[in-house]
Structures are given as C-alpha cells and as structure tokens.
Amino acid sequence: MTTDVSTDVEWPAWEDAAFYNQDFDTIFASFAAQRRAAPVYWYEPPNFATGFWVLSKWEHQRFVGSHPELFSSRYGFAVGDASEPATVLHLLPDWAKEALDRPGVTPADARGIVALGKLSMGDPNFESLILSDPPRHGLIRDIMMKALKPSLVRSQKARIAELTDAFLDEIEPGVTTDFVTSIGRVPAALMTELIGVPPDMRERFIDMSSAQMAAITIDPNRDPQEAERIQRSAAAFHDYCDELLAERRASGGAGDDLVSVIARSEWDGAPVPDGMAISFIHTFVNAGETTRAHLSFAALTLAEHPEQRRLLAREPELIRNAVEEVLRFRPLNWTGCRTAVEDVELGGQQIKAGDYVVMAYASANRDEDVWERPDEFDVTRAFDHDHQGFGYGEHSCPGALLARTDSTVIQERLLTRFPDWELAGVPIRWANPFIQGMTSVPLRFAP
Amino acid sequence: MTTQETPAERQYEWVLFCPCGTRLAAPSEDEIVEVSFAHLREAHPDMADEYEREHILFMAQKFVKKA
Numbered sequence: 277m278t279t280d281v282s283t284d285v286e287w288p289a290w291e292d293a294a295f296y297n298q299d300f301d302t303i304f305a306s307f308a309a310q311r312r313a314a315p316v317y318w319y320e321p322p323n324f325a326t327g328f329w330v331l332s333k334w335e336h337q338r339f340v341g342s343h344p345e346l347f348s349s350r351y352g353f354a355v356g357d358a359s360e361p362a363t364v365l366h367l368l369p370d371w372a373k374e375a376l377d378r379p380g381v382t383p384a385d386a387r388g389i390v391a392l393g394k395l396s397m398g399d400p401n402f403e404s405l406i407l408s409d410p411p412r413h414g415l416i417r418d419i420m421m422k423a424l425k426p427s428l429v430r431s432q433k434a435r436i437a438e439l440t441d442a443f444l445d446e447i448e449p450g451v452t453t454d455f456v457t458s459i460g461r462v463p464a465a466l467m468t469e470l471i472g473v474p475p476d477m478r479e480r481f482i483d484m485s486s487a488q489m490a491a492i493t494i495d496p497n498r499d500p501q502e503a504e505r506i507q508r509s510a511a512a513f514h515d516y517c518d519e520l521l522a523e524r525r526a527s528g529g530a531g532d533d534l535v536s537v538i539a540r541s542e543w544d545g546a547p548v549p550d551g552m553a554i555s556f557i558h559t560f561v562n563a564g565e566t567t568r569a570h571l572s573f574a575a576l577t578l579a580e581h582p583e584q585r586r587l588l589a590r591e592p593e594l595i596r597n598a599v600e601e602v603l604r605f606r607p608l609n610w611t612g613c614r615t616a617v618e619d620v621e622l623g624g625q626q627i628k629a630g631d632y633v634v635m636a637y638a639s640a641n642r643d644e645d646v647w648e649r650p651d652e653f654d655v656t657r658a659f660d661h662d663h664q665g666f667g668y669g670e671h672s673c674p675g676a677l678l679a680r681t682d683s684t685v686i687q688e689r690l691l692t693r694f695p696d697w698e699l700a701g702v703p704i705r706w707a708n709p710f711i712q713g714m715t716s717v718p719l720r721f722a723p
Numbered sequence: 724m725t726t727q728e729t730p731a732e733r734q735y736e737w738v739l740f741c742p743c744g745t746r747l748a749a750p751s752e753d754e755i756v757e758v759s760f761a762h763l764r765e766a767h768p769d770m771a772d773e774y775e776r777e778h779i780l781f782m783a784q785k786f787v788k789k790a
Contacts, residue, residue, distance in 0.1 A: 341744065418769070426778040591730050596784045658789035659738065661746070668744040676740070677782060684784075 285309035290330055290634060291321035291355050296610060296707035304651065307332060307639035316623035319634075325360045326383045328613075328632035329625070334640035334664065336623055340614055340633060341669035344410050347614035347633060349671060352387030353406050355611055355709040358632050361386050367503060368393040371400040384615050384630050394491065395558070397514035401551030405559060406671065413670055419548060420556055420674050423537040429678050432466060433685055439465055440689040449723035452700040455575045456714050459690060460568045463682045467564030471520070471557065472533030484513035485561040489711070517557045521550065534560055563675035566608050567682050569713030573606035574598070574687060576717045577653055579699045584655050589695035592688055598655035599683045603665030604641045605653045609711055611636055612667055637664035696722035734790065739783040743767065747783075755783045 287310045288303075289295040296303065310317060311332035320327035331337050340347045352358060361376050368376075372393030376386055388407065396402035405416050443459045461482065468478040487509030498506075520535050525547070529540030538556050541548045548556075578585040588594055612635045620627045627633065641663050642650040648657075666673035673679070701718035737755035739747045747762055749755040759779045763771045 421770075422773070425773065426782055430778070430781045591733075593735075593785065594787070597787050600786070656733065656787050658787045659746075660789045662740055662744065666740075666744075670743070672744040680784075 288330075288636075289321070290319055290328075290611070290636075291324060291359075291709055293708045296709060296712060297705070300606075304638075304642055307636060308642065308644075311636075311639050311643065316625040316627075318625070321358075323360050323363055324358050325386060326358055326632060328355070328358055328634050329622075329627055330634045330636055331622070332636045332639040332643075333623070334643040334646045334661070337635040337637065337640050337664060338668055339622065340635060341667065341671070344413070344670050346616065346618060346620055348409050348617050349413070349614060350388050350407055350409055351384040351615035352391045352632065353613050354391065355613065355634055357387045357391040357613065358383075359390065361390060364390060366500075367507070369396060369398040369400070371398075372396075382630065384632070387615070387632065395555070396551075397488075397491070397511055399514070399551055399554065401549065402555055403549065403552040404555045405674070410670060415543075416552065417670075417674060419538070419541045419543070419552075420559065422541070423534050423556070424560075424674060424678060426677060428470075429681050432470070432678075433681060435469070436462065436466055436682055436685040437689055440686045441693075444689060444693050447694065447721055449694070449721050452718050452720055455717040455719050456568065456572050457716075459575070459686065460572050460714075460717075462686055463567035463571065463679070464561075464564035466682065467560060470534050471560055472524075472531060472535055473520070477516075481513075481516065481561075482564070484509055484516065485565055488513045488558065489562060489565050489713075513561075514554070514558075517554050517561075518550075521553050521557065559674065563673075563678060565713075566711070567675075567679045569608050569711075570602065570606075570679060571683060571686060572714035572717050573608075574602040574683065575690075575697070575719060576699075576703055576714065577602055577606055579697055579717075579719060581653050582696075582698075584653060585691070585697075586695070588655060588687070589691045592691065594655050595687050595691065596680075596684050597657070597659070598687070599680055600659050600663065600665075601653065601655050601657050602683075604647070604657075604663035607638045607641055607663070607665045608713065609665070609667070610638045610707070611709060612671070635664070637667065640664045694721040698722075734788040735785040736788040737783050738786045739779065741766070752780060752783075756780065759783065 285305050288306045315333045316336060317330045318327055319330050365373055372389050375389045391407055395404050408416055439462045443462060447453050464482045468481050473481045487506050490506045491510035524535045524539035529536045535557060538548060538553045543549060588598055614633045616627045616629055616631045616633060618629045644650050646661050666676045697719045700720035703717045704715040706713055706715050737749050737752060739755055739759050741762060747758050749758045756776050756779045763774060
C-alpha cells in the first residue's frame with residue numbers, strides 16, 4: 277500500500293517536528309509537491325506503529341469532515357498518536373499503559389488509548405470532545421456550546437477592547453515590544469476571567485495552560501527533561517482545574533463564569549461527570565492559547581506585508597476579512613486525524629477500515645483548485661469557500677466565534693492606535709506535527 | 724477582487740460560518756437572518772430556540788464578495 281511518485285521537492289516528513297520548524301516557503305512547497313502528485317498518499321514514518329493516509333486537498337478533507345459515520349474520531353486526533361506505543365509509554369499514565377498491555381488491542385485501539393492517555397493528565401475518567409463520535413459527540417458539544425453561547429461572546433466585546441487598550445497603553449513607540457507576551461496575552465487574560473480564575477492566580481494559570489498545550493502533543497523525540505517539566509506543569513494545571521470545579525460544585529454552580537455553567541449543567545439527568553467537565557475547562561483554556569498564537573501570526577504577517585496593513589488601517593471594515601485570511605495563510609493546526617470505520621475509496625485510493633487518516637489542513641488552505649493565488653496573502657480575498665483553519669463538520673473548533681471576535685476587536689484597537697509597525701528582531705516560532713504558535717514576535721511601533 | 728480596488732468598488736456580502744462548518748451567505752442583513760434560521764431549523768433543530776435575530780447578526784460578518 278505505497279505510492280511511488282517522485283518530484284524535485286522533498287515531500288513532508290509528516291511525523292517530524294523538525295519538518296514543521298523549517299521556513300514557511302519550504303514547508304508549503306513541500307505540501308504543494310505532494311498535493312499535486314499524490315493528494316491521497318499512504319505514508320509510513322519510521323518507528324510508528326502503522327502508516328497513515330495523508331489527505332492534502334480541501335475537497336477530500338471536507339468529505340471526511342462531513343462523514344463521521346465513515347471516519348471516527350475515537351482512535352486518535354494527532355499524527356503522534358500513531359507512534360509505536362513502546363516509544364511513548366513514559367508520557368502516559370498507568371491506566372493507559374495497562375490498557376495498551378491488554379490482549380487483542382488493535383493499532384486503532386492503541387492510538388485511542390495513547391490520545392486519551394496524554395489528554396487525561398492521569399485521570400482515567402477523562403472524556404474528551406475531540407475523541408468522541410456522534411451521537412454522543414453532539415450531546416457533549418451541546419453542553420459546551422451552551423456555555424460559549426453567542427450572547428456571552430457578544431457581551432465580552434467591550435471587555436476585550438478594555439483589556440487590549442490596557443496592553444496598548446504600555447507600548448512605547450520606537451521601543452521593542454514582544455507582541456506574544458503583551459497584546460498576545462489578551463485572549464488568555466479574558467479566558468481566565470470567563471473561567472473565574474482569581475486575579476492573583478491568572479498569570480500562573482496562563483503559564484500552566486501553555487504547558488498543557490505542549491503536553492497534548494505526543495512527541496517521542498522530546499528531550500526527556502523538557503518532557504518531564506511539561507508533564508509536571510500540565511499536571512499542576514489539571515489539579516488546579518479539579519479544584520476550580522470542586523469549588524463551583526460546592527457553591528451549587530451559582531456563578532456566571534464558565535466553570536459554574538458547566539458545574540450546573542446536566543448529563544443524562546445528573547450533573548456533568550467530573551472527567552467530562554474537566555475536559556471542557558481544558559478546551560476553554562486552549563482557546564485562549566490558540567487565539568494568542570493566531571494573533572501573533574497576524575501581527576507578524578502584517579509586519580511582513582506593510583501594504584496590506586496600511587489597507588486595513590484605511591479600511592477597517594476589511595479587518596474581519598483579514599482575520600480569515602490570516603487563519604487560511606498561517607493556520608494554527610497543521611493536521612487533524614480520523615480513523616476509517618469501513619472501506620472507503622477516496623481520490624482513487626482504497627482506504628481500509630482501521631486505517632488512520634491525516635487531514636493536512638494547512639495544505640488544503642493552499643489548494644490551487646479552491647484558492648486563487650493561494651500563496652499570496654490578500655486581506656481582500658473573497659471567502660466563497662471556508663478555509664480549514666477551524667476544521668470542518670462535527671469537530672470544527674467550538675471556540676471559533678470567540679476567537680474571531682477576539683481577533684477582530686483586538687486588531688481594530690491595535691490598528692487604530694498604532695497603524696504602523698515593523699519587525700524589531702528575529703521572530704521565534706514553535707511547531708509540532710499538530711499545531712504551531714509563536715514564542716516571540718519582536719515589534720517596533722511607530723509613534 | 725484585488726487590493727487595487729477602491730472602497731467604493733469593493734462589494735461585500737453577509738456570511739455566517741455555522742459552528743458545524745457550513746457557510747451561509749446572503750446579500751443583506753435581513754436575508755442572512757432568514758437563511759440562518761432556515762439552516763438552524765433544518766440542521767440543528769434542538770438549538771433553534773437558543774438564537775435570536777441579534778445573535779445571528781453578531782455571528783454573521785460582512786465579507787468581501789467575489790467579483
């Protein structure tokens with residue numbers, strides 16, 4: 277089950293973090309070469325339990341996203357979940373190690389155990405939205421969507437503007453400002469308020485949640501000391517979420533914060549189980565961190581394209597359009613995964629039941645059959661197709677409305693106050709096969 | 724549609740990306756509300772009562788329209 281097609285450009289090493297840490301031109305040229313020659317491609321990474329299919333085109337990803345009855349989410353959500361289990365055991369809790377040891381565990385089962393094991397932070401009752409299928413998935417998602425309802429998001433617009441203005445007040449024109457640790461913190465700061473984290477814990481909470489983001493990506497090549505530090509910090513984050521939930525339950529879930537809303541929500545006529553409630557809190561927190569990454573890419577990309585930034589300053593009604601273009605051009609999620617539950621033909625290839633399927637979202641966002649001038653950053657682009665920046669279908673990002681609102685309001689305030697900026701140093705990006713973000717975007721704002 | 728166009732020439736439409744991933748589009752505020760409620764009733768009947776016109780208009784945004 278191999279595809280033997282060669283081109284002049286080296287094809288992606290889909291499992292290797294080093295591939296995603298190259299410069300963007302190299303990465304996207306590699307995606308394009310494979311997308312044009314082998315849009316549905318069977319790839320076998322070294323030291324993985326199994327190979328997997330890579331879907332590079334928008335059309336095929338939309339098909340998978342809209343057919344959860346054919347492609348399950350229960351058996352892994354990231355490339356690394358298909359690692360040879362023996363190479364990632366040290367990153368998993370005891371219950372997951374025991375589950376992997378049971379007789380009859382299939383490769384798909386193993387992926388699901390690895391994925392849940394890393395998300396759970398040791399909690400055997402953890403239940404994640406990302407690893408669920410309909411109809412249960414819809415019921416779980418409804419609880420979350422009722423907490424993150426549009427009226428709540430709308431009510432936060434003024435607060436997002438206030439928080440942004442507070443960070444903008446600290447900026448000294450002409451002096452280097454790191455966007456990631458200044459304005460980039462607004463979404464996470466807002467989320468700590470929405471969750472109801474006490475003010476004196478908010479900075480620490482944001483730091484712990486960053487570690488949790490790193491911990492959900494299995495990487496057998498991660499430096500052991502770094503892996504241990506991340507695991508420790510992520511475990512502290514999980515424990516703190518446990519405490520928050522216990523407090524809200526003790527008070528009868530009487531508050532307006534998101535944790536209180538979850539604490540008083542019901543599942544099958546009873547309170548939402550702890551393992552599910554904790555996973556909701558994790559998801560809320562991740563939303564703050566991923567929006568920080570998106571905003572950092574926006575600031576970086578607009579520094580690299582000053583003519584586009586000037587256009588936005590002149591025509592702020594285009595900012596909403598620009599948010600989508602940044603999500604298309606600099607997506608946060610490289611990939612998303614499913615497992616075929618029956619044999620399916622896709623793009624002329626026979627996908628077998630049990631096969632792992634990797635949707636290369638970032639590649640679909642440059643698919644030349646969908647996008648005109650796909651490698652051009654254009655804030656006036658017409659979005660007659662939706663990009664894959666938030667995924668598609670049942671598992672599309674539940675925090676998309678909040679992220680879009682955060683991004684629009686923050687960029688409106690920024691461009692009004694400081695319409696001109698430039699890079700003041702070398703930006704530092706981090707990436708793994710699942711997701712990427714910025715560690716540092718040093719900017720200098722003009723007076 | 725390119726950056727060379729002037730604001731006067733640029734055309735917009737109302738677009739709503741439903742959380743389920745479906746893209747809804749209409750030429751006016753009233754019409755995007757109508758299209759969105761129709762989608763809610765068809766695809767998410769259990770959520771239809773959760774939304775009012777103001778919620779739809781908050782979720783919908785004006786996007787550049789393809790020439």
